[in-house]
Amino acid sequence: MAKSKVAIMMGSDSDLKVMNEAAIILDKFGVSCEIKILSAHRTPKDTIKYATRAKARGIDVIIAGAGGAAHLAGVVAAHTLVPVIGVPMTTEHLKGIDSLLSTVQMPSGIPVACMAIGKAGAKNAALFALEILGARDKKIHKRLEQYRKKLTKSVRAKNK
Amino acid sequence: MAKSKVAIMMGSDSDLKVMNEAAIILDKFGVSCEIKILSAHRTPKDTIKYATRAKARGIDVIIAGAGGAAHLAGVVAAHTLVPVIGVPMTTEHLKGIDSLLSTVQMPSGIPVACMAIGKAGAKNAALFALEILGARDKKIHKRLEQYRKKLTKSVRAKNK
Amino acid sequence: MAKSKVAIMMGSDSDLKVMNEAAIILDKFGVSCEIKILSAHRTPKDTIKYATRAKARGIDVIIAGAGGAAHLAGVVAAHTLVPVIGVPMTTEHLKGIDSLLSTVQMPSGIPVACMAIGKAGAKNAALFALEILGARDKKIHKRLEQYRKKLTKSVRAKNK
Amino acid sequence: MAKSKVAIMMGSDSDLKVMNEAAIILDKFGVSCEIKILSAHRTPKDTIKYATRAKARGIDVIIAGAGGAAHLAGVVAAHTLVPVIGVPMTTEHLKGIDSLLSTVQMPSGIPVACMAIGKAGAKNAALFALEILGARDKKIHKRLEQYRKKLTKSVRAKNK
Amino acid sequence: MAKSKVAIMMGSDSDLKVMNEAAIILDKFGVSCEIKILSAHRTPKDTIKYATRAKARGIDVIIAGAGGAAHLAGVVAAHTLVPVIGVPMTTEHLKGIDSLLSTVQMPSGIPVACMAIGKAGAKNAALFALEILGARDKKIHKRLEQYRKKLTKSVRAKNK
């Protein structure tokens, strides 16, 4: 079985600090990922080309972070059948409620799996990608079980 | 000088009733328009092709109406330098605030001129297109002056 | 390979009309699903038992629809590593913005994949589940390609 | 009569600074409380066990603070008949409007008493718990009367 | 022990249909209640008099429903130490988000226990009052246990 691979896309390099949280988690789980700055608006052709070829290039899940009129996840989802997870970035003025609605309110036919705004969303995007991959890769599934146990332990430890 | 031409695009035929308000106004002003159902998500390639060729095909202004995660105007604007006017459609649950934010909060670099939600927005999109065209076509400018006068008169008439 | 199976859960039978949209799509794709009324608040033990056993019972994806303080998807996700897709139901007063925020703003560690409010969300939940399943089941992937093509065709047909 | 006892739960130790306001007030009134970090998502089993046993362990009121998709108060309320008071924590991006709606919009059948976002809410949660306890414990009731009088005096003092 | 008694107040008789849901539940549990139309704005003196005397008159819990700039619960809470539960009424234009914020965002010192907007909130107000009363009245506590069991059963029944 080919190794799993996740793509992490974002509309601007200013999103990198947030989206890197996803990369860190994938890395911890030993899942390779490629990070791409690709904008639905500023590099639309590159974005579409990347989305269109993702499947053939072996990408299993795409994580797309964008802010404001956040079209990236939706545009990518329109050009591929690889599952697309959207992460709404916070914004200077509306604090990400614009990004959230632009990402989650997709019309029927083209699904995007929306996560929470910001870093929690980026982390969970990676974990959700791992849950998808874990269905066919027992190693990943095992690590997810361990991750959850650690999570539980770290909360329990705080009670002392 | 070639005749002015406006494109009216919308993401779904359910938007036709609202967007037709734009067509009616353009028609009254003798400006030809073509109406297209083109979805950023369901027919992304057609949409991009249409946007890319719009200039060469003689389109002077594009009016794009879409609802929810309303990516149409933004996606079109990313592929053309023809001015794009966005009309946020109302939505079943969030009443168009999702469409509005998805249309207006464009990142710097790719402008979309956003109008009000629904029919008022569709009408104003046509009038704004006519203001753009009126700059070089005196006939249109004249008619706009007459339109405003009529508007004023109709309000005045109601006072009696 | 065992047949794929999707669980569709909802907090109340009043959500059935909306969530049935997911079942209809899964049915069209020949993927079996089981529909369960399970409330995070009114039948918490049943819900947790169901979530905990889902994996062992062969459930590949869980779709959970709930409204208001919509805790169902989050509670289920806390008890399983099966991917959980949340569908915010519309609500009488706040029209689903409460359900949306209660579903999407999950803390880091426990991901829920949030869809749009209402029927569009329910349909897309099924399609997203199919994209997950399609990664290992070529028949489903093929049908998704056909579904997208039909989608495109149906939009194109409306232009005539 | 057994001594009154209040439980203060929170989803994360980062909520401690805010929720401590409740503990300080209970302490001033001589009511013992136990503080627990228990997450509806990260330690769901511990949370449920705690909620289920609360009554038998002599807990009279439960105060639960959580942020974002704030499921803690609702999940606890689903497993006990001890009155549950919810305190929505502020959040980085949406400033607690997500926590508020996730806490207050409970479905009929399982009540949660929601307080204001943040510290004011935490303080009032303690005072509301004391009002509940004061009904059967005259000492607490007396102290509440004194507390109100002091409140009034402190406002009056500021007028000088 | 004196019989428990709950007061149900509302700002306008147009709220009666919603607030009656609370009365129905209290009635089912054999807890007597008195229903009062008392407005924080239109009958402020009556409201204050009622709040001030509630304790002495044997009222154990006050449920107050109001809409818009919903000051009723807060004003009542300012004049009594009897626990006050607020129910935000839906409003014609803002659908109760105004009532919700006016009820829940109380300043520290004067707590109001806020429920969900509308009927679900009214029902839960009654159930929360019963939880408070159940602490010292075993019959009420028993009935609450039965109520929860029935709730669970009714959801379970729907699965068939």
Next chain:
Amino acid sequence: MAKSKVAIMMGSDSDLKVMNEAAIILDKFGVSCEIKILSAHRTPKDTIKYATRAKARGIDVIIAGAGGAAHLAGVVAAHTLVPVIGVPMTTEHLKGIDSLLSTVQMPSGIPVACMAIGKAGAKNAALFALEILGARDKKIHKRLEQYRKKLTKSVRAKNK
């Protein structure tokens, strides 16, 4: 004719910095004002007494600033026929949208004149009070004309 007098009330001394903007303007216009910390919740009796006697004590206009579940202006208005101007204070979490809705959405019968959130609102409350007083006091009216002229001049000066 008796000298005009304006009362400036606020719920907490933390509002003083903002509400002082009103006092500064009244002072500039030579209109005397009295500043009172009076809370609808913490000193309800003092507040009502003050409101009830305002007219007899020669108060011509009342300006009331409050935040969160901002009941002050409404409660005062319920006890007097002196015009009440409400100023919504900003709040830590919801930034004053709670204060605004709690102040402006008054039920029919008891009007409150709501200003903008924060300092701009406090200043305008004073100016609106002066417009009311200016109707019968020509000196005030004259000064308002001068104030407007200065406003215009200061904007014009900035163009250079």
Next chain:
Amino acid sequence: MAKSKVAIMMGSDSDLKVMNEAAIILDKFGVSCEIKILSAHRTPKDTIKYATRAKARGIDVIIAGAGGAAHLAGVVAAHTLVPVIGVPMTTEHLKGIDSLLSTVQMPSGIPVACMAIGKAGAKNAALFALEILGARDKKIHKRLEQYRKKLTKSVRAKNK
């Protein structure tokens, strides 16, 4: 003393049904009013002329109702020192939250007294105008006292 006179302006005749509530109240109090359809956008010159001359024509208070980007009250206030009361009309899509913010969030220097959205706001605008006029017209003040008493009585009557 000259008779008091109130102007009721509105942006569109579709607002007449709502704004008429103000006229009915003024009429009951024997205060004459003139109703004008004057739009800040469609008849800007007429609007400004009317505002500029209002004082000289004996108008004591102006009530201005408008919806959406509701500029009417603000534009009128910019051209007169007569007190301007703004009434936000409900809107098809955003239900008047747009009108409310456009009316209330005036910059410092030019005050508008904002009322609630819709009919309650229109009624209260008239009552607030009467409170202003009542300061110098004892008959109006008397009637306001009677009005409040009736209000109280009507609420009391409903308790029986």
Next chain:
Amino acid sequence: MAKSKVAIMMGSDSDLKVMNEAAIILDKFGVSCEIKILSAHRTPKDTIKYATRAKARGIDVIIAGAGGAAHLAGVVAAHTLVPVIGVPMTTEHLKGIDSLLSTVQMPSGIPVACMAIGKAGAKNAALFALEILGARDKKIHKRLEQYRKKLTKSVRAKNK
């Protein structure tokens, strides 16, 4: 052909820092612009005079930035047929959602082309003005093509 000219108006000099982003872009494109501090509320006559004469003075496009009850763009649009682009300024409390709704929700008849809140909106206003001007000025059109290419390149460069 006369040289193109764009007017940049703003309600207050505090908006200058944001609106200057538009001037910088126009300057880069060699399009002359004039910057004016003109307030719909504080200098209404100057504003109207400027708007009325804009066309005759050779202004091709007007960009108007304002915050809060942002009436500037709408008031200007009411007095001219020159295309008006509105830029909602951020605000201290509501972060520009008030400015956005006040700018975008124009009634049918008088269009304003609304951009995003803040700097992104100011930049895009200039770019949209250039798209309008580019239709008849090939040099501008060429430069816009180059601008887009640079935009694309700068995003691509970040991938390395």
